[in-house]
Amino acid sequence: MVRKIKKAAVIGSGVMGSGIAALLASAGVRTLLLDIVPFDLTDEEKSDPVARNRMVKAGFDNMVNARPALLMQKKDADLISIGNLEDDFDKLADCDWIVEVVVENLKIKQQLFKRIEPIRKATAIVSSNTSGIPLMQMSEGLSPEFKQHFLGTHFFNPVRYMKLLEMIPGEETLPEVLDFISDFGERILGKGIVWAKDTPNFVGNRIGVQGIVKAMQIMVEDGLTIPEVDALFGPALGRPKTAMFKTTDMVGLDTMGHVAKNTYDLVPGDEQRDSFVIPGFVNQMIEKKLLGKKAKAGFYKTDLTPEWKRIRKVINVDTLEYEEYGKPDFPCLAAAKKAKSLPEKMQTVVYGDDKGAKFAWKTLAWSLVYAANRIPEISDTIIEIDNAMKWGYNFEMGPFETWDAIGVAKSVEKMEADGIPVPETVKKMVAAGNTTFYKIESGKTYYYDFATEAYKAIEVSENIISLAALRADGKVIKSCNSASLIDIGDGVFCCEFHSKMNAINGEIVDFMAEAMDYVDENGVGLVIGNQAGGMPGAFSAGGDLFYMAGLAKEGKFDEIDAFLKKAQDNLLKARYATFPVVAAPYGMTLGGGCEVCLAADRMVAHTELYMGLVEIGVGLLPAGGGCTNLWKKFIDTIPEAVPNADLPTFFLPVFQAIAMAKVSMSAAEARANGFLGAQDRIVFNRDHLIGEAKKEVLRMVDAGYAPPVKRKIRVAGQAAQGMVNTELFNMQGGEFVSDYDVFLAKRIAYVISGGEVKKNSLVDEDLILKLERDAFVDFWKQEKSVARVEHMLKTGKPLRN
Structure with a gap:
């Protein structure tokens, strides 16, 4: 039998349930979203379908209007139908996957599953999103057939953005069901699958909440402040900027407290059970409803002065009063800033001598020991724990990767000296001469397996290509400080950027030309992509403004023009190469990064794609072929059978995309905006x-790839400029745009429309590229553009002048 998810159902329209429904719909799955009929209906309302669906409609509306967005694009909501558990329960009979996301109450879940059992079709899969109730208890008394199709699928919130999906097999779940849902979750929904056991709070929250609560306990003991803890357990240790306490504010103190208490109650044999007892001041905050972001006050809060100035405050753990705070200052953090790599930063912090370093060491050491002791209780290998923390808590490194980074042997010696009990499994590993949990050999990554006391290869999907593993296996063909060319097999190569934020600089421009020449002689195609950073990451945050600003400051405008000409020529080289070039963008793909993608034959983009030509924000315009190639992307969609298409209709969205610096909030939106074809x-x-990008290259090769022919481009001409100028005049009169915005926008319209030519004129591609360069150089000569650039470099925010 071939399983398919043609229709799914989500029962429970709260934050988590509606998030799961949004993800399914965004993946193209028709989804039924159900919730209870409100208890407080009047007799008149009981016969009103709108009133009966009030609960689910509120959840649906919150999902549609959520910020950040839960849907990839708003029209995905059309795939979601809503109903209630009384009038629409029979509709579950049509569903291939039913996801339960109701209140964490065993009796309620048991009653719901008993209702589902007789109505579900024989092949339908049923899963629970519970985080604290054992599956065995929820399915007690149900038929063997139901149990064979029942499992736990624990998503993390917000569902769209958190990669982790914990899968928990029931005792009788069919292997084929587990295989199917894990493949669907990974390939179709884009999740990272972690196999968990049916233990309290599974993997991510068991490890994560223990780490947070233990940090709170040690903070109180050692007399540190909340901002000091967050500074230590932020980026310096490979953790997100939200660190410990800001993360808890986002999740909710009540939620964190519930998970901690639930775990404490259910793990009487846990050697660190007491590390789930939250400190008294946190309990008092929960009682006072200081629950975090949803209450607008938690560990942190923001006050507004009468002058609308934001004042950030933190709670005093002794008085429970909010106070202003400064930036924490520890010598170990200052030293970590100077370190180049994350492992070096970590070592600088945990092996320092100051108060902050000692706190960081103690807290981290206890969490590492705790993670090691959970194998095989919550998972069979270290991989599940590491992935759960990276994908569910946004750690750059999981506990065992962190242990490798700070040095296993050195840390074990220090733990024993400090009286921290090192697990016997780890002692044996070190004693046998195995000093790392992971190692790479012959392009494969191996992990240390406690059960066999030996290294095992990590099994990954055939769809996954690891550039890091290929690099370690000597597959780098050539490299410089900012980019590398890597052999990814079958005659396909990958041009990988690795500058800061993968910004496009002069070195990358030169390297891409060299890479093209090499592939032309030795390969069949090229992928342009990288795998740097966590979610959402940056394919490329744009051009190197520091370099350009330096040239402009010295008045070297001819050098700016020469650099642009080289960049344009090299991207043209990619555009008209004799082999297919496929860009693989994700996350931030801005400015010059976007231009690289527009020059490729095709894109294979990640769903989380924030793509746009944003140069106007710094007083510039796209001059690496961005104006030219976006216009071509639009007009290339016009069939030859429509020779007299109304070009201004196509011109306006291209102009708006550039002049308004529009950035897509998903790949689906990038397609709607015309950046993806x-x-x-x-x-x-x-x-x-x-x-997948490599597969696309090979498909194009198999189809008999022929490079595009360089032809003249049809442009909208002065007619489009007049249309834009009229609209800009109106916007300027209404003070919607500044005088300088108008100056920039008029020149952008001039470039895109082909300059001083008539509507429907055919012009050489080189003409528009020259117009791009001229405008770019002229903008650098303007004081207001220089001011915008300097403000962006200094603050990271645009200046409107």
Whole structure:
């Protein structure tokens, strides 16, 4: 039998349930969203379908209007139908996957599953999103057939953005059901699958909440402040900027407290059970409803002065009063800033001598020991724990990767000296001469397996290509500080950027030309992509403004023009290469990064794609072929059978995209905006991106790839400029745009429309590229553009002048 998810159902329209429904709909799955009939209906309302669906409609509306967005694009909501558990329960009979996301109450869940059992079709899969109730208890008394199709699928919130999906097999779940849902979750929904056991709070929250609560306990003991803890357990230790306490504010103190208490109650044999007892001041905050972001006050809060100035405050753990705070200052953090790599930063912090370093060491050491002791209780290998923390808590490294980074042997010696009990499994590993949990050999990554006391290869999907593993296996063909060319097999190579934020600089421009020459002589195609950073990451945050600003400051405008000409020529080289070039963008793909993608034959993009030509924000315009190639992307969609298409209709969205610096909030939106075309693909799982881009190259080769022919471009001419100028005049009169915005926008319109030519004129591509360069150089000569650039470099925010 071939399983398919043609229709799914989500029962429970709260934050988590509506988030799961949004993800399913965004993946193209028709989804039924159900919730209870409100208890407080009047007799008149009981016969009103609108009133009976009030609960689910509120959840649906919150999902549609959520910020950040839960849907990839608003029209995905059309795939979601709503109903209630009384009038629409029979509709579950049509569903291939039913996801339960109701209140964490065993009796309620048991009653619901008993209702589902007789109505579900024989092949339908039923899963629970519970985080604290054992599956065995929920399915007690149900038929063997139901149990064979029942499992736990624990998503993390917000569902669209958190990669982790914990899968918990029931005792009788069929292997084929587990295989199918894990493949669907990974490939179709883009999730990272972690196999968990049916233990309290599974993997991510068991490890994560223990780490947070233990940090709170040690903070109180050692007399640190909340901002000091967050500074230590932020980026310096590979953690997100939200660190410990800001993360808890986002999740909710009540939620964190519930998970901690639930775990404490259910793990009487846990050697660190007391590390789930939250400190008294946190309990008092929960009683006072200081629950975090949803209450607008938690560990942190923001006050507004009468002058609308934001004042950030933190709670005093002794008085429970909010106070202003400064930036924490520890010598170990200052030293970590100077370190180049994350492992070096970590070592600088945990092996320092100051108060902050000692706190960081103690807290981290206890969490590492705790993670090691949970194998095989909550998972069989270290991989599940590491992935759960990376995908569910946004750690750059999981506990065991962190242990490798700070040095296993050195840390074990220090733990024993400090009286921290090192697990016997770890002692044996070190004693046998195995000093790392992971190692790479012959392009494969191996992990240390406690059960066999030996290294095992990590099994990954065939769709996944790891550039790091290929690099370690000597597959780098050539490299410089900012980019590398890597052999990814079958005659396909990958041009990987690795500058800061993967910004396009002079070195990358030169390297891409060299890479093209090499592939032309030795390969069949090229992928342009990288795998740097966590979610959402940055394919490329744009051009190197520091370099350009330096040239402009010295008045070297001819050098700016020469650099642009080289960049344009090299991207043209990619555009008209004799082999297919496929870009694999994800996350931030801005400015110059976007231009690289527009120059490729095709794109294979990750769903989380924030793509746009944003140069006007710094007083510039796209001059690496961005104006030219976006216009071509639009007009290339016009069939030859429509020779007299109304070009201004196509011109306006191209102009607006550039002049308004529009950035897509998803790959689907990038397609709607015209940046992705019909032949470009969207991939939900970022781990698959390079592999899928390689497949696209090989498909094009197999289809008999022929490079595009360089032809003249039809442009909208002065007619389009007049249309834009009229609209800008109206906007300027209404004070919607500044005088300088108008100056920039008029020149952008001039470039895109082909300059001083008539409507429907055919012009050489080189003409528009020259117009781009001229405008770019002229803008650098303007004081207001220089001011915008300097403000962006200094603050990271645009200046409107």
